[in-house]
Amino acid sequence: MNAPTTPSLAITWQQPTFLLPLFCLCPLLAAANSLAMALGLSIVLCIATVSTMVLTFLIRPLIPNTLQTFAWLMISSAVIAILELLLHAWNYPLFRGLGLFLPLCVVACLLITRPQMQLEQSSLSTLAWRALKMNGGFTFAALILGTARELIGHGTLFYDAVAIFGNSWQSLSLTLFRSDMGFLLAVLAPGAFIGFGIGVAIYNWLWIHLPLKNHDNA
Amino acid sequence: MAKPEYPLQRLTRYSKVLVTVTMVASLAIAAIYLTWRVTNEHIEHNEHAWLEAQINTLVPATSRDNDLLADKISVVAPELLGTEIPVNIYRARRNGLPVAAVINCIAPDGYGGPIELLIAISYNGEVLGVHVLAHHETPGIGDAFELPGSHWLDSFKGRSLHKPEARGWNVRKDGGDFEQFTSATITPRAIIKAVQRALDYYQQHRDQVFATS
Numbered sequence A: 001m002n003a004p005t006t007p008s009l010a011i012t013w014q015q016p017t018f019l020l021p022l023f024c025l026c027p028l029l030a031a032a033n034s035l036a037m038a039l040g041l042s043i044v045l046c047i048a049t050v051s052t053m054v055l056t057f058l059i060r061p062l063i064p065n066t067l068q069t070f071a072w073l074m075i076s077s078a079v080i081a082i083l084e085l086l087l088h089a090w091n092y093p094l095f096r097g098l099g100l101f102l103p104l105c106v107v108a109c110l111l112i113t114r115p116q117m118q119l120e121q122s123s124l125s126t127l128a129w130r131a132l133k134m135n136g137g138f139t140f141a142a143l144i145l146g147t148a149r150e151l152i153g154h155g156t157l158f159y160d161a162v163a164i165f166g167n168s169w170q171s172l173s174l175t176l177f178r179s180d181m182g183f184l185l186a187v188l189a190p191g192a193f194i195g196f197g198i199g200v201a202i203y204n205w206l207w208i209h210l211p212l213k214n215h216d217n218a
Numbered sequence B: 001m002a003k004p005e006y007p008l009q010r011l012t013r014y015s016k017v018l019v020t021v022t023m024v025a026s027l028a029i030a031a032i033y034l035t036w037r038v039t040n041e042h043i044e045h046n047e048h049a050w051l052e053a054q055i056n057t058l059v060p061a062t063s064r065d066n067d068l069l070a071d072k073i074s075v076v077a078p079e080l081l082g083t084e085i086p087v088n089i090y091r092a093r094r095n096g097l098p099v100a101a102v103i104n105c106i107a108p109d110g111y112g113g114p115i116e117l118l119i120a121i122s123y124n125g126e127v128l129g130v131h132v133l134a135h136h137e138t139p140g141i142g143d144a145f146e147l148p149g150s151h152w153l154d155s156f157k158g159r160s161l162h163k164p165e166a167r168g169w170n171v172r173k174d175g176g177d178f179e180q181f182t183s184a185t186i187t188p189r190a191i192i193k194a195v196q197r198a199l200d201y202y203q204q205h206r207d208q209v210f211a212t213s
Helices: A008-014 A019-031 A035-062 A065-090 A092-098 A101-118 A124-154 A161-165 A167-172 A189-209 B007-058 B152-156 B186-210
Strands: B072-075 B087-094 B097-103 B115-122 B127-134
Touching: A019 A035, A019 A101, A019 A124, A019 A189, A035 A065, A035 A092, A035 A101, A035 A124, A035 A161, A065 A092, A065 A101, A065 B007, A092 A101, A092 A161, A101 A124, A124 A189, B007 B115, B007 B127, B072 B186, B087 B186, B097 B186, B115 B186, B127 B152, B127 B186, B152 B186
Parallel strands: none
Antiparallel strands: B072 B087, B087 B097, B097 B115, B115 B127
16 A cells, blocks of 8 residues: 555555455455456455545544544445345346455455545545545455356356346357366355465566566565 | 543543444434335335246246236145245236235255245146246256256256156155256255155145135
């Protein structure tokens, strides 16, 4: 968070608390077994983090310093609870798909909005922009993972997009090869971890081999 | 070091904290409550529509003229319907005459826990169709009854308590009449047995099932 040019995934791994990023992974790994689901999850998370940031920022002057963290926790969990209700009402397929992992998004939301707690003075737009950038990192990871797993496991892309996003997505739904069982491993939980591991490996390789300016910040 | 604090100062500091906590918490609760008020109807409607869509795949809407979801009874029969919790039975009627019953029962002995089923039985005791509503089986095993184009559950269509006879209500491996699927026997066995028990229940209680209270 001190080096704005550091890619977002790296920020995640620099956090002193180890458990938080792991919880953040939970919805990402579990729900991103298809491209449409990964996109849905990312959108939900993006709305959650940006509104948490904005609300926390607005309420900040009214709250004594010792209670800032409390207010922040309350706001983000309320935001997730509200989003869950809204999805249940207006996007039932996505709600069913995300299931248990929707409430778990609150941890991801806390993780992404955490840097704000450490910035004393900052404008609303900077904060929102930061939140968007971090979301970009999450979305990017979710989409890569979702694409790989759906492609390998089902041989399709966006096969459930029509149910989640409506009929206009029909044309995007691709079947690349027909598989009766698919390569199951990719859709299952182990596939998520293997895919994630490969992703981190590629990321680290790039990190070492590409000449990045902020290399010593890593 | 800070100046010593007088009791009154401490009290105001505490009450400030208390007031803030209460305010923030009640604002959050109010926001969630308001959202619930707004979305409540939609949510119920969604759940309703979803269940109705599932039932319609078993008992076509054209074969009945009653509001099936409203025309239901709840029964408790742990032995035959697999759960201590009251089980919903939806009744399909046409011109007031019974057409079919849809039993929302449980197969308690699935590999990963209970399997929630919808079993549609025609008035004369034939299975119209079986649908899996919820399960915790190993992912992939469920494909046999979840994926579009999977036909395993169709093998129940047209069956009844004596077609096959009691011995036949099992997977082929155990000398029964039903195929198992892709290396799984526990899951299909659980479903087959649950359907058989539901038919048994239906046979014993048909008049009660269709009775208008």
